[in-house]
Structure formats: structure tokens, C-alpha cells
Amino acid sequence: MDVLIFLIPIALGLGLLGLFAFMWSLKSGQFEDLEGARWRILDDSDLPGREPPSESGEKKI
């Protein structure tokens, strides 16, 4: 049963890692807009070399 000496701290450490990851994401505002987040992943205009598609009726200034 000596293996417990390693396993329990590892289990707790992983749990704490998850907790800190959640706290960080909460603090950085990732839960502010759950509705918009699922669409943002489809928007790839932020990739380098990709021009955003032109907007209808809108001229560049």
C-alpha cells in the first residue's frame, strides 16, 4: 500500500490544477458570454494571411 504515498498527492495535485484553471478562466472573463463563445470558434478572420470578408455596404476608411 506504499504506493498511496505517491498516488494521493498526485490525485490532489491534479484536482488543485483543475481548480486553479477554473479560477483563472473565471477571472479572465471566459464565463461572461457563453452564448457568443460557441460562435467565436468558427470565426477565423484573426488568422494571419486571411483578409476578413468585405462587409456589405460598408466602405473602408
Place this chain on the structure above:
Amino acid sequence: MTAAERDWNAFAAPKADGTVHMDLAVEGITCAACMSTIERGIRTMPGVTEARVNLTTRRLALEWKPAETEAGALVRRLERLGYRAHPFDPGRRSAEEEAEAKELLRCMAVAGFGAMNIMLLSVSVWAGNASDIDAPTRDLFHWISALIALPVVAYSGRPFFRSAARALRALRTNMDVPISIGVVLTLGLSLFETMRSAEHAFFDSVVMLLFFLLTGRFLDYNMRRRTRSVAENVAALRVESAARILPDGSIRDVPLSKVDPGDLVLVRPGERVSVDGVVEDGASDIDQSLVTGETTLVAVGPGTRVYAGTLNVGGLLRVRVTAATEGTLLDEVNTLLETAAQAKSKYMRLADRAASAYAPVVHASALVTFLGWWLIAGSPVAESLVIAVSVLIITCPCALALAIPAVQVVTSGILFKAGVLLHSGDAIERLAAVDTVVFDKTGTLTLPEPRLLDRDAVDPERLARAGRLARASRHPLGQALAEITRAVAPPLEVREEPGRGIETTVDGRVERLGSPAFCGVDAAAVEALLARFPGASLVAHREGDDAPILVAFEQGLRRDAREVVDRLKAMGLAVAILSGDREAAVAEVATTLGVSDWAAHLGPTDKIARLEALKAAGRRVLMVGDGLNDAPALAAAHVSLSPVTAVHLSQAAADAVFLGDRLAPVVAAVTVSRRARAAMIQNLWLSVIYNLIAVPVAVAGLVTPLIAALAMSGSSVLVTLNALRLRLGAAPVADPGDAEAAPAFVRS
């Protein structure tokens, strides 16, 4: 378009790093495409550091460097993209509630982490107890559990401990008192048991209990936040700003929080007066219906006092802002409001009543258990104490604490879809107990916009031409006429005679729209029409030398007013009308709706007196009203509703706000609440039955941590499912007709 440029910069708040932040409610955001169009369109502008659309709340957060661009440019760009923005008054927003939500979520995360890890150890112990775990390993597991549980309870339990301490200081009790006692005692007992290396410790139960309760609270909070964000968006839509006249004579539109007593404010015709003040110069007519309920116009001139919320229908006014001083209407309303709100806070919520009945019974039975085992059965003190505390653990009010919030969350979701936004969860149980409905007339039973009378008497083509001219008018009747005729494209050159009407020249012929005298209508025709429609407002239209025509307007009833009154009566509710308007106008509405119990010419004090009389007769009154004069009555009534077009003070005083042009949400509010209250009572009984089964087991000393964990989660799941059952029968409540009437950023 308007004479004054709105000072958008006044709505922005500076940040520490030198940039400026502004939140806008944006009309017309419907999908993900809008989100990227707006963000791309704004981000390409120089100086903009952040533009982020929140699709959940339909708001846009902007940040920019003030040296490189300014707020007005960003808003104009947004308008060119096809979206209209409405600013929030930074002075009115509170960060307090946001912080509270984040704290709840953090507590929940910590409790969740603790519950999972302790359960990992507990399950091993339970399995080991059944097979061959040795005492040192079990003690090690218990000690590790204690090490996790102590900080977790200290952190996650704070919302409960705080609320319990507040209640005890005020010599009251609420649900958080038994929760806190249970949590602390269980934790203490588990530590004690661990120290004497006993077989059972209840760390898992404590942390799991906290996790369940925090989940319930967070859901409840989330629901309220959703309704509040819609209400805030609607408030932003109705511009809460004032055109301030600066010392150099220039005029800027600023938020109300940036207007101080002594400032000079410009009120243009067709605008609402946004402040309380005294007219400095200018002459006009004021529509006070939102404030006093009276529909006839009042003439004002220099020295006359005007109130926020009234409508300027005539000429330009310059108003000197005053603080609320003694003896004014607003002051009277505020005093009455405070007294009424104090009286209402005495109402004891169902949950607190349950808690105050529950706590003594459970704590007494724990004491009796202890004494029984110790004195009668002759067990050692420690053993007796363990059994007594296990009674507290098993009865820890998990199901009881969830019984009512779970129903409140589900119900406010259903009501949200029906167009009713609740301000407080306990409004549901008060709505369910209602037996009398009291309506205000102006703006509540009637629509805020005037309605055309006797349309067939006027040649439609003539009416269409009048409507075209009316499009150029700022007068409310002119705007109503333009809306009714669906007129577009007003004539280019229009001269306005303040307080009388507007005039244009078409093909060499002079065309006029305005007061009967302005268009040369003879007095006999006016009187004849007024005899047919007493209380109507008249507009005349004249083309060249042809005979002028007259059109009559009245405050129209909401489309389904009669139907709603009938349905309320069919539900066994008494219906009454209390109005500040003239007797003839109220009598007519009362007859149309078939309401026999009505009163006219009532001030705020009279309305409260009437409500007090009803209360003394044992009635529970639902007050529906919108005016400033209704605000104290809204606060004094057992429960109150207010349309979203109501003045700010009334909305704040009411327990709920309803959207749209119909009254149907009033019926929905009562029917849904009645079903919700039934579900609450069922849930309370479920908790009682659970306790009746569990307590004897605990008193007999048979409770193990495994049984406690199963019983606790089982009862919580049961009451939550019973609350969700409400949703099954909820479909007929939602009224598709209301969807179009609701503002664009209200999600259906």
C-alpha cells in the same frame, strides 16, 4: 438630427491605464454574424483597443485611447453598420451584484473540488470497511479528508455563515442558521471521531451539502441576473439623459447622473422632461399622465414646476434643475414610498417560515436523542454525542433549502418567456396568494400612445397626406398620426409654429397641421366632435382654401384589456380601477371593461388609503400601475406589477415588470405563480416526509456516512425534479403575440 449633439463621452468611464471604457446596449444584434460585423467594423478604427460583443446580454463593451478617437465617432460608425446603440448611465450601474455572483461561483468551484476529492477517499474507506482496511490506513484517509474539508468549509461556507450571523444579530432566524449549525457541528464531530480513530467520519457529507446548496443559489442568482440585464437594456432604450445648457450656451446630451441642481436644461417639444425643476423661460403644454395619471394637458410658463417623466408637447422650455425639496410631489411620493416599503419588509417568506418551524424541532430532537442515549440507555457521553450530531447531519436542511429556490428558478424562467421579469424570487409566492387586482388606468389599462377615433369619417387619401406632414412633427399626436398612416418621406421644408402646429407649401398651396384654431376650424365643429367623443384630443389639417378636416385621438385601451379583466374575474379575483384621471374618462374605461369598482381623481396618498382599506378587509392586493403617482401604492400593495414603459421609480418599486403592448402577462403571472406555490408546498412536504423517515434511523444510531450521503443527494434530486415538473405544463402560457411587441434584444 437633433439640435444638441449627445455627449457620448460623458457615458464613458476612464480606466487606470489611460484608456476609456463604455458599455452600450445594442439594438438589432440577432446572431453570430452581427457579432463579427460589429467587432471587425469597430476594431479597424484607429485608437480602439477593444470591441467585444456579448451575445448573451446583447451589449457591446468598447475601450479606446481618448487621444486618438472619441465615443461619438464609434457610435456613428456603429450606426453606419446598421446598429443603434443606447448608452448606460455609468452612475446607475452597481458592480456589487457582479462581485457577489463571482464569489458564489468561486465558492461553488472550491466546494466541488473538495467534494470530489473527499469522496474519492470516502469511497475507499466505505469499501475498506466492508472488506479488510486496517485502522492506520483509515485514519490516514480521514486525516487527509479533514485537511481538505477544513479550508474548503472555511472558504465555501462564508455566504451561509455571513447570512446566518446577520439574521442572528437581528434576532431573527433564516434557513442559513440551521445550515451553519449543521455544517459546523458535523465538521467538529468528524474531527473528534478522526482523533479517536473511529470507523465513521462525515467530511464528505459536509462538503457535498455545501456544494449542493451553492449550486442552487448560483442558479437562482443567474436567473435574476438574466432578467435584470434585460430590464437594464430596456431602461437604456428609453434615453435617460438630459440636454444640458453649458455656460457658453452650447448644448450637450449628458447622462442624468452628470446633471446637478442649479444646472440649466433644454427640453424640446415631444421630449420627456428628464429632471425635476422650475421653468426658466419658454411656454408650453405638459402631458403629466405618467406622473399624475391625468390625461388633460397642463399649461406651463416661467416659474412653473415641472417633474421628471412628464412629456413636453408644446414649445421649447429651459428648465432650472432643482433638488427634491420639501412639499413637492416627488418628495411626497418618496416619503410615502419609504413608509410603504418598510411595512412590506415585515412579510415573512415561505422559506423563512419553514426554517423557523424546522430549526427548533430538529435541534430539540437532537437534544432529546443525546439525553436519551446518555441518561436512559446509559451510553458513554461521547457515543451519545455522536448519535445526537448524526441526527443533525441527516436532517441538515439540504432538501428544505432547495425546496423553494428550485421552484423559484424554474418559475422565473417560465415567466421570463411569458414577458414578466421578476425583481425578487419571493414575489412568486405573494402573487399566488392574490385575491384582488387593482389597475391604474393611464398607461396601464390604456396604451401610452394615443389612438385614432372614427377613422372612417376621414377620406383615407387626405389622411395619408396629413400623415406625411405629421412625420415632420415632434408633437406626440403628430407622431401618432404619422405612425397610423404609415407615412414616410415628410415634405422637405416645414415651418413650425411652437405650440400651434406645422406648415409647408406643396405646389404653391399652403398645407397646415396643428391645433383647430391654427387651421381655421370653426368652434362649432370642434364642439360637435368633442360632444361625440368627450375627452378626445383634436388635430386639424388644412390644404389651401379647402375645408379643413378634424381628427380625434384618445388614449386607447390595450388590445386585450377586456379579455384580461374577464379572465381575472373567471379566476375568482376581484378587479378594481384606481386612477388619478378625471371622473368621466375613468367611468368610460370602467364601463367598457365591465369593472364596477372604480375611483377617479386619486392622489398618491388616496391610492395608499384605498389599498390599506382593502388590506384591512383581509384582501391581498395585486397592484398594476406605471405612473409616479402609483409608485407608493406599488410598494404598499401585497405584490405589484408595472409595464416596462413605466417611470423608473415605479419600476423599481414594483415586484415585477412586464413587456409588450398586451396585459396578458398579468394573467400569466398569477396562474404560473399559483402552480409554483403548489409545487413549493409539495416540496416542503417532501422534505418533511424525508425527515420523518430519516430521523428515527438517526435517533436509533444507525446512520453511517454512506447512508447520510445517499439520503442527502436523494432528497435534493427529488425536490429539484419536482420543481422541473412545472416546466412540462408551461407551454400554453407563452403568448406568441407578445414576441413581436417585445424589444429586439429580449430573447424569446
